[in-house]
Amino acid sequence: SYELTQPPSVSVAPGQTARITCGGNNIGGESVHxxxxxxxxxxxxxxxxxxxxxxxxxxxxxxSNSGNTATLTINRVEAGDEADYYCQVWYPKGDHVLFGGxxxxxxx
Amino acid sequence: xxxxQESGPGLVKPSETLSLTCIVSGSSIDSGxxxxxxxxxxxxxxxxxxxxxxxxxxxxxxxxxxxVTVSVDLSKNQFSLQMNSLTAADTALYFCARxxxxxxxxxxxxxxxxxxxxx
Numbered sequence: 001s002y003e004l005t006q007p008p009s010v011s012v013a014p015g016q017t018a019r020i021t022c023g024g025n026n027i028g029g030e031s032v033h034x035x036x037x038x039x040x041x042x043x044x045x046x047x048x049x050x051x052x053x054x055x056x057x058x059x060x061x062x063x064s065n066s067g068n069t070a071t072l073t074i075n076r077v078e079a080g081d082e083a084d085y086y087c088q089v090w091y092p093k094g095d096h097v098l099f100g101g102x103x104x105x106x107x108x
Numbered sequence: 109x110x111x112x113q114e115s116g117p118g119l120v121k122p123s124e125t126l127s128l129t130c131i132v133s134g135s136s137i138d139s140g141x142x143x144x145x146x147x148x149x150x151x152x153x154x155x156x157x158x159x160x161x162x163x164x165x166x167x168x169x170x171x172x173x174x175x176v177t178v179s180v181d182l183s184k185n186q187f188s189l190q191m192n193s194l195t196a197a198d199t200a201l202y203f204c205a206r207x208x209x210x211x212x213x214x215x216x217x218x219x220x221x222x223x224x225x226x227x
Binding site: 031033035037041042043044045048049054084086088090094095096097098099100101102 | 170220
């Protein structure tokens, strides 16, 4: 079965760049979507189709996807970016909708 | 503005059946979008359960397929999840969500409803 692997945690100082990875076999051939979830809230889509941002999402959020790794990059990290981040793909050959295990971003 | 609101019981006994409804406003259930159910066990990550799309089609997480059914009520513009044979492992926050029309990511989510399975 297809699996998405994320690091459990990433820590970064304010103003620095955070990179959160999502690994999967040839994930570069799939469209990857990213969600941000803050405590007590529903997930919010921050990047879709590898690198597109929904309206209202700051340009500091960007995505890339190649080979076996997709990456969510958050530039100039702010305290308000502290959250759990999940990658997701649509994989109709398997369970259709797959989420990564999530990464907790801590802003130091 | 698309809004989704989950409704249902907060407490269900083991072995019983859970019925949740997602009430949708600002978007028609019959408009060709993907409509999904996702859950999150306490302290855990997101787990997709099922998706309904386009005139009666649905697909399910393979490990839950034998226990889950999704359906829609077009007259009320809502879609529902039924899950039977509940155990404590089904205790979770259940979200409904709306996807795109051609791509299954979820820009719109309900606030979630906590379901506890306990006697």
